[in-house]
Amino acid sequence: xxxxxxxxxxxxxxxxxxxxxxxxxxxxxxxxxxxxxxxxxxxxxxxxxxxxxxxxxxxxxxxxxxxxxxxxxxxxxxxxxxxxxxxxxxxxxxxxxxxxxxxxxxxxxxxxxxxxxxxxxxxxxxxxxxxxxxxxxxxxxxxx
Numbered sequence: 134x135x136x137x138x139x140x141x142x143x144x145x146x147x148x149x150x151x152x153x154x155x156x157x158x159x160x161x162x163x164x165x166x167x168x169x170x171x172x173x174x175x176x177x178x179x180x181x182x183x184x185x186x187x188x189x190x191x192x193x194x195x196x197x198x199x200x201x202x203x204x205x206x207x208x209x210x211x212x213x214x215x216x217x218x219x220x221x222x223x224x225x226x227x228x229x230x231x232x233x234x235x236x237x238x239x240x241x242x243x244x245x246x247x248x249x250x251x252x253x254x255x256x257x258x259x260x261x262x263x264x265x266x267x268x269x270x271x272x273x274x275x276x277x
Contacts, residue, residue, distance in 0.1 A: 212262035 211217070234246045263270050 209267050210265045212258040212266070213256075 234243060235250075237243060257273065260272070263272070
């Protein structure tokens with residue numbers, strides 16, 4: 134078969150027949166205009182939504198920038214402030230050669246160290262001192 138035989142045959146009559154009727158053309162143009170208007174309104178709506186979301190984001194982040202109202206005071210009253218002494222201590226790693234007296238199996242010496250540390254129990258302060266604390270406290274029955 135030669136390549137010329139594989140081509141579809143066209144006649145002059147086929148060229149004269151329109152692919153679309155006249156009224157179909159106007160329907161397509163009208164549909165295209167409606168589609169364009171609809172697409173334009175969708176794009177405008179999307180930009181409005183984006184603008185509203187951006188404004189909401191900015192409005193939500195503005196209070197975060199104002200950290201002045203969230204500061205921690207540099208000084209907080211303590212009733213024990215006149216007896217507090219500061220001491221710098223270098224803590225050990227806890228390995229075998231540098232264990233503290235609180236580490237290891239319970240012994241009489243380690244139990245006594247823990248008792249000395251936690252033994253004092255509840256502290257009692259006067260009503261004047263309690264009034265100066267940053268958080269309210271309730272009096273206990275043995276209060277002075």
